[in-house]
Amino acid sequence: MPWLRNFIQLSAAVLSKRQRPATSTLGAPPGPTVQLLKHFSAEVGAEKPPGLGPTKRTEKPRVVVLGSGWAGCRLIKDIDTTIYDVVCVSPRNHMVFTPLLASTCVGTLEFRSVAEPIGRIQPAISREPGSYFFLANCTGIDFRNHQISCQTVTEGANAIDPWNFKLAYDKLVIASGAQASTFGIKGANEYATFLREVHHAQAIRRKLLLNLMLSDVPGVSDEEKRRLLHCVVVGGGPTGVEFSGELSDFIQKDVHQRYAHVKDYIQVTLVEANEILSSFDDRLRKYAIKQLTKSGVHLVRGLVRDVEADKIILNDDTSIPYGVLVWSTGVGPSPFVTSLDIPKSPGGRIGIDEWLRIPSEEDAFAIGDCSGFLESVGKPVLPALAQVAERQGKYLAGLLNRVGKSGGGHAEGAKEMDLGDGFVYKHQGSMATIGRYKALVDLRQSKEGRGVSMAGFVSFFVWRSAYLTRVISWRNRFYVLTNWLTTLIFGRDISRI
Amino acid sequence: MPWLRNFIQLSAAVLSKRQRPATSTLGAPPGPTVQLLKHFSAEVGAEKPPGLGPTKRTEKPRVVVLGSGWAGCRLIKDIDTTIYDVVCVSPRNHMVFTPLLASTCVGTLEFRSVAEPIGRIQPAISREPGSYFFLANCTGIDFRNHQISCQTVTEGANAIDPWNFKLAYDKLVIASGAQASTFGIKGANEYATFLREVHHAQAIRRKLLLNLMLSDVPGVSDEEKRRLLHCVVVGGGPTGVEFSGELSDFIQKDVHQRYAHVKDYIQVTLVEANEILSSFDDRLRKYAIKQLTKSGVHLVRGLVRDVEADKIILNDDTSIPYGVLVWSTGVGPSPFVTSLDIPKSPGGRIGIDEWLRIPSEEDAFAIGDCSGFLESVGKPVLPALAQVAERQGKYLAGLLNRVGKSGGGHAEGAKEMDLGDGFVYKHQGSMATIGRYKALVDLRQSKEGRGVSMAGFVSFFVWRSAYLTRVISWRNRFYVLTNWLTTLIFGRDISRI
Numbered sequence: 001m002p003w004l005r006n007f008i009q010l011s012a013a014v015l016s017k018r019q020r021p022a023t024s025t026l027g028a029p030p031g032p033t034v035q036l037l038k039h040f041s042a043e044v045g046a047e048k049p050p051g052l053g054p055t056k057r058t059e060k061p062r063v064v065v066l067g068s069g070w071a072g073c074r075l076i077k078d079i080d081t082t083i084y085d086v087v088c089v090s091p092r093n094h095m096v097f098t099p100l101l102a103s104t105c106v107g108t109l110e111f112r113s114v115a116e117p118i119g120r121i122q123p124a125i126s127r128e129p130g131s132y133f134f135l136a137n138c139t140g141i142d143f144r145n146h147q148i149s150c151q152t153v154t155e156g157a158n159a160i161d162p163w164n165f166k167l168a169y170d171k172l173v174i175a176s177g178a179q180a181s182t183f184g185i186k187g188a189n190e191y192a193t194f195l196r197e198v199h200h201a202q203a204i205r206r207k208l209l210l211n212l213m214l215s216d217v218p219g220v221s222d223e224e225k226r227r228l229l230h231c232v233v234v235g236g237g238p239t240g241v242e243f244s245g246e247l248s249d250f251i252q253k254d255v256h257q258r259y260a261h262v263k264d265y266i267q268v269t270l271v272e273a274n275e276i277l278s279s280f281d282d283r284l285r286k287y288a289i290k291q292l293t294k295s296g297v298h299l300v301r302g303l304v305r306d307v308e309a310d311k312i313i314l315n316d317d318t319s320i321p322y323g324v325l326v327w328s329t330g331v332g333p334s335p336f337v338t339s340l341d342i343p344k345s346p347g348g349r350i351g352i353d354e355w356l357r358i359p360s361e362e363d364a365f366a367i368g369d370c371s372g373f374l375e376s377v378g379k380p381v382l383p384a385l386a387q388v389a390e391r392q393g394k395y396l397a398g399l400l401n402r403v404g405k406s407g408g409g410h411a412e413g414a415k416e417m418d419l420g421d422g423f424v425y426k427h428q429g430s431m432a433t434i435g436r437y438k439a440l441v442d443l444r445q446s447k448e449g450r451g452v453s454m455a456g457f458v459s460f461f462v463w464r465s466a467y468l469t470r471v472i473s474w475r476n477r478f479y480v481l482t483n484w485l486t487t488l489i490f491g492r493d494i495s496r497i
Numbered sequence: 498m499p500w501l502r503n504f505i506q507l508s509a510a511v512l513s514k515r516q517r518p519a520t521s522t523l524g525a526p527p528g529p530t531v532q533l534l535k536h537f538s539a540e541v542g543a544e545k546p547p548g549l550g551p552t553k554r555t556e557k558p559r560v561v562v563l564g565s566g567w568a569g570c571r572l573i574k575d576i577d578t579t580i581y582d583v584v585c586v587s588p589r590n591h592m593v594f595t596p597l598l599a600s601t602c603v604g605t606l607e608f609r610s611v612a613e614p615i616g617r618i619q620p621a622i623s624r625e626p627g628s629y630f631f632l633a634n635c636t637g638i639d640f641r642n643h644q645i646s647c648q649t650v651t652e653g654a655n656a657i658d659p660w661n662f663k664l665a666y667d668k669l670v671i672a673s674g675a676q677a678s679t680f681g682i683k684g685a686n687e688y689a690t691f692l693r694e695v696h697h698a699q700a701i702r703r704k705l706l707l708n709l710m711l712s713d714v715p716g717v718s719d720e721e722k723r724r725l726l727h728c729v730v731v732g733g734g735p736t737g738v739e740f741s742g743e744l745s746d747f748i749q750k751d752v753h754q755r756y757a758h759v760k761d762y763i764q765v766t767l768v769e770a771n772e773i774l775s776s777f778d779d780r781l782r783k784y785a786i787k788q789l790t791k792s793g794v795h796l797v798r799g800l801v802r803d804v805e806a807d808k809i810i811l812n813d814d815t816s817i818p819y820g821v822l823v824w825s826t827g828v829g830p831s832p833f834v835t836s837l838d839i840p841k842s843p844g845g846r847i848g849i850d851e852w853l854r855i856p857s858e859e860d861a862f863a864i865g866d867c868s869g870f871l872e873s874v875g876k877p878v879l880p881a882l883a884q885v886a887e888r889q890g891k892y893l894a895g896l897l898n899r900v901g902k903s904g905g906g907h908a909e910g911a912k913e914m915d916l917g918d919g920f921v922y923k924h925q926g927s928m929a930t931i932g933r934y935k936a937l938v939d940l941r942q943s944k945e946g947r948g949v950s951m952a953g954f955v956s957f958f959v960w961r962s963a964y965l966t967r968v969i970s971w972r973n974r975f976y977v978l979t980n981w982l983t984t985l986i987f988g989r990d991i992s993r994i
Contacts, residue, residue: 050716093710112607112990119755126755135710152714154707160725165715210651213590213632217649218662219547228657258616258623475987482979490972493609 051166052087052132054146054411060085060130061170061409063400064148066138068095068118070386071368072175074393075400076122083404085130086122087167091137091153093118096198098386099431100480102243104201105208106250107492111198113479120473138176139164141340143361146411148172170411171363171400174350175393178369178384181332187307192327195239204326211323212255215262222265227310228323229266234304234312235329236272237279238432241288243326244270245435248295252436254492269298269320271312277440279383279430280453284440287455291434331384337370345372345381353377354422356396363411367392382425395423431463439463548663549584549629551643551908557582557627558667558906560897561645563635565592565615567883568865569672571890572897573619574969580901582627583619584664588634588650590615592969593695595883596928597977599740602692602701603747604989610976612695613969635673636661638837640858643908645669667908668860668897671847672890675866675881678829684804689824692736701823708820709752712759719762724807725820726763731801731809732826733769734776735929738785740823741767742932745792749933751989766795766817768809774937776880776927777950781937784952788931828881834867842869842878850874851919853893860908864889879922892920928960936960 055062061084065072068090079086097114104111118133119126125133136150146169152162180196182188193207194200211228214220220228231247233240247268256263270276270292276299277285292299302314311321333348342360343351349372350358356371358364368389372381382388399419400409408414429443439459454462464484469477552559558581562569565587576583594611601608615630616623622630633647643666649659677693679685690704691697708725711717717725728744730737744765753760767773767789773796774782789796799811808818830845839855840848846869847855853868855861865886869878879885896916897906905911926940936956951959961981966974 052715093706110607110609117990127757129758132713132758133710134714135707136714152711152716154711160711163714163716167715209590210632213630214649214651214657216629217631217633217660218549218664219649219660260624261626261629473987475983475990478983486972486975490970493614493972 049149049164049166052168054168055085055170057410061404061411061413062087062130062168063171063173064089064167064169065173065175066090066148067175067177067368067370068092069175069177069368069389070095070098071177071389071393072173073116073118073121074390075173075175075367075397076118076125076393078394078397078401079122080401080404081122081124081128081131083401083409084171085128086125087132087134087169088118088122088125089134089136089138089148089150089167090118091135092197093133093135094198095121096196097476098196099242101195101198101201102239102246104198105195105204105243106246106254107205108246108250108487109480109483111202113476113483115198116473116476120475134165134167136165138336141172141174141364143172143342143358143364146170146172146363169363170409170413171403172365173396174358174364174366174370175368175389176334176336176370178331178337178349179334180327181330182327183329185304185307187309188304188327191307191309192234192325194327195243204324207324212259212262212266215265216259225262225265226267227321229262230320230322231266231268231324231326232312232320232322233268233270233326233328234272235327236270236274236276236299237328237330238277238430239328240270240272240326241277241292242433243328244268244292244297245295245433245438247435248292248297249435250492252295257491267298268296269300271300271302271304271314271320273301273303277432280432280440280442281444284442284453284455288432288434288440291436291438295436331369334370343374345374347372347381349381354379355399355419356392356423362415365396367396387428388425391425392423431459431466433460433463546646546661546663549665551665552582552667554907558901558908558910559584559627559665560668560670561586561664561666562670562672563587563645564672564674564865564867565589566672566674566865566886567592567595568674568886568890569670570613570615570618570969571887572670572672572864572894573615573622573890575891575894575898576619577894577898577901578619578621578625578628580898580906581668582625583622584629584631584666585615585619585622586631586633586635586645586647586664587615588632589694590630590632591695592618593693594969594973595693596739598692598695598698599736599743601695601698602705602740603743603751604702605743605747605984606977606980608695608699610973610980613973617970617972631662631664633662635833638669638671638861640669640839640855640861643667643669643860666860667906667910668900669862670893671855671861671863671867672865672886673831673833673867675828675834675846676831677824678827679824680826682801682804684806685801685824688804688806689731689822691824692740701821704821709756709759709763712762713756722759722762723764724818726759727817727819728763728765728821728823729809729817729819730765730767730823730825731769732824733767733771733773733796734825734827735774735927736825737767737769737823738774738789739930740825741765741789741794742792742930742935744932745789745794746932747989749792754988764795765793766797766819768797768799768801768811768817770798770800774929777929777937777939778941781939781950781952785929785931785937788933788935792931792933828866831867840871842871844869844878846878851876852896852916853889853920859912862893864893884925885922888922889920928956928963930957930960 063084063086065088073095094115094117100114103109125131136152138148139151140149148167151164154160154162180194193203215225215228233244251266304312305315306313311319313319345351350366350370351374352366352371353359356365356367369384373379403414408417431441433439437460440455441459441462442453560581560583562585570592591612591614597611600606622628633649635645636648637646645664648661651659677691690701712722712725730741748763801809802812803810808816810816842848847863847867848871849863849868850856853862853864866881870876900911905914928938930936934957937952938956938959939950
């Protein structure tokens with residue numbers, strides 16, 4: 001074992017050097033990491049943080065993508081890796097298939113089925129010598145020098161301290177997304193769970209199953225049981241409605257069978273300040289309200305004023321006790337986006353032009369929920385939808401591929417280039433499931449437009465098929481189908497792991 | 498919505514009463530829970546903790562089972578619920594299919610595929626009015642009064658405080674298992690991960706994937722990369738060997754493809770003080786050593802003296818840096834077992850007779866890893882194997898069913914009864930997989946006995962089939978098969994969720 005012997009001999013020396021300060025200052029060069037790999041340190045001085053230096057004209061140009069959501073992942077998938085090296089920087093190594101996330105909370109789908117690893121979306125990232133995925137957050141952008149600063153994400157007990165590094169880019173694509181907005185309501189961030197990431201769905205599931213079990217244990221009063229098993233959803237958009245539908249489905253099919261002792265105590269309440277599913281056709285909305293009410297979901301119209309550990313308070317002083325609280329009232333700009341010193345769109349997103357460029361900066365683009373058309377473009381800011389993000393990722397990949405093919409891939413290389421047609425968004429319709437094998441499908445291009453809109457059992461199959469063909473890999477398509485089938489045959493899984 | 502209106506009106510009153518003290522003293526009656534459900538409070542005074550009182554002669558007798566491992570779950574599965582009410586008390590609501598746990602760390606199997614919810618093992622627990630599953634730990638047993646004390650398990654942010662309750666039993670089955678033993682080695686509990694629960698496997702997986710990603714980020718020295726990607730397994734029993742085998746499989750097939758940048762840095766080392774797989778045939782052991790070495794696992798013979806945050810120190814002062822440390826050096830009695838004031842078997846387990854009874858106490862039994870034959874029985878303490886535990890659960894269910902049928906199910910009801918033949922253990926052989934589609938199967942009844950022993954590819958199929966037919970539900974059988982097939986076709990999943 002020559003490898004192990006050498007390693008053990010080395011270890012004493014290495015370990016003594018490895019001790020980093022307990023708190024590492026953002027931006028400051030971390031002490032011991034200056035002794036770098038040749039590969040990385042070639043182009044940065046020994047006193048600077050490590051990183052990837054600017055590419056040479058003889059090398060492939062480098063596209064740096066911030067984020068791994070719908071926009072970033074579609075771009076990463078479509079980018080021509082024979083032209084570009086791709087570097088993705090994101091705090092998570094997978095894309096979340098968000099429209100199916102609500103189904104994982106109640107066990108209709110496995111968590112793994114709705115997550116697609118970046119390496120499967122673009123295999124070059126794990127194979128090409130110049131393409132990488134970095135588990136990190138971008139902390140700042142130096143547009144002038146075509147360079148970004150990043151900090152690694154580490155976690156868990158005995159985690160190593162995060163460190164900073166820099167990345168030079170030829171083209172930068174900001175696709176870092178938005179964040180759930182709580183409108184400054186006190187306690188919402190602290191006590192409510194959002195439904196945007198797999199770990200959110202995991203937390204909701206654990207809480208729901210814990211409360212189902214606890215309410216069965218001797219020593220719980222009737223009132224406390226009702227509280228523990230009261231699931232309150234704030235926000236009547238598609239996410240809130242789909243989650244409520246899934247939950248009432250779970251209650252009617254699985255809780256009644258498997259938690260027979262407490263089945264009469266569980267309840268779902270959906271709180272919305274205006275109308276539920278406001279982007280849908282009136283007819284569909286009425287259908288949804290009827291179906292949700294029929295399956296036992298209580299619809300409450302109200303504005304949340306305050307969130308406490310075990311109840312929410314509405315504007316009219318009504319207090320609603322809860323055991324599980326899910327928050328889905330839309331999204332707003334993230335602190336990272338707010339921190340960038342560039343012109344913004346109405347609503348505070350990164351301002352972009354028709355070609356999805358940040359007009360004030362060379363070689364910088366922004367797509368997805370973090371971006372919006374500048375007022376000067378004369379078009380409305382597009383809604384924060386997966387559909388918009390994915391279409392923008394596709395468009396920008398095409399644009400960058402054309403630029404690269406014409407030799408404009410390197411930094412400052414596309415200044416005089418004709419970029420072709422700008423991005424045009426065509427809405428392909430909205431879909432939402434409302435539980436009990438029912439769904440809404442609205443295929444009109446706008447609320448006033450014409451087109452097909454339907455609701456019911458057939459829609460449910462349209463909904464499932466539409467999603468199934470969009471889950472990116474064959475592996476996950478197969479898994480989603482398997483999950484749906486086993487749920488149909490065996491019921492949902494209730495192990496709390 | 499009359500339900501919601503009443504609820505909201507009630508809430509103010511309830512919530513003000515619900516405030517429990519931040520620290521609840523073990524054993525003390527929790528203040529506000531004395532206002533109980535009628536159902537539960539009928540037989541306990543208002544000043545005592547809540548619970549289930551003794552059964553009446555006109556009711557079904559109650560079997561209380563502590564634990565949800567191999568022994569407890571087999572008993573729960575086989576017990577006749579037309580005779581008995583079953584109450585299971587355990588800190589987890591599922592059984593873990595332990596022999597397949599190692600496979601979940603690297604993504605060969607999904608976590609959910611190796612966990613079987615109690616409600617699926619014994620549906621009466623979720624349906625019968627007198628049968629329950631309580632998510633709780635047993636904190637003490639009053640054998641004389643046929644009553645146990647329990648405390649609920651709660652967790653997470655904003656968790657409600659745990660509370661205490663009491664359960665009267667007619668028959669008590671202790672199947673609470675053993676705990677991983679670290680032989681008092683400093684740091685082992687703090688820094689190493691065991692491999693006994695699903696959350697252990699999840700922690701190992703998250704750590705492994707985190708380290709794979711971090712080692713790819715600029716700013717990591719070559720030595721640190723080697724450390725991060727050094728997986729050290731302490732203990733060369735079946736669990737340690739299987740995990741090492743799975744890990745080297747994962748490295749050779751998946752890491753080489755998907756983490757091409759760091760593939761030369763990852764390494765598995767297996768540390769064992771004596772011989773690996775000491776219970777197996779010599780020929781099989783040699784085969785295992787050859788195969789493990791061939792697939793890149795380093796075997797180190799040594800005794801661990803000290804565990805630090807990033808290295809282990811052996812008795813001969815060798816220091817081995819690690820990124821992931823898995824500990825599987827066998828099990829010893831848990832603090833709960835040690836706390837019980839009853840005669841113990843050699844090794845400190847709960848002492849039992851041939852009928853798996855605790856001879857000094859009426860209506861109390863102990864099975865699985867927590868129990869061992871008293872010296873007076875004249876038989877050796879059986880090894881802590883799933884096989885032994887499952888056989889004991891099966892035997893005891895049969896015994897209790899016979900007792901119940903003859904009318905001896907209630908407390909003190911079987912005093913003069915003939916219990917039939919005692920428990921006899923017949924070893925059915927050992928199996929272990931060593932990665933690369935190879936396994937060992939030793940069908941001899943003892944180390945000195947005769948019988949079939951084989952190794953290699955055919956054994957691998959024997960191993961997989963044997964396990965597949967033992968996974969309890971059809972749902973999980975189907976899932977394990979699906980997982981194995983997709984791993985074969987698509988490779989292992991690497992999303993870190």
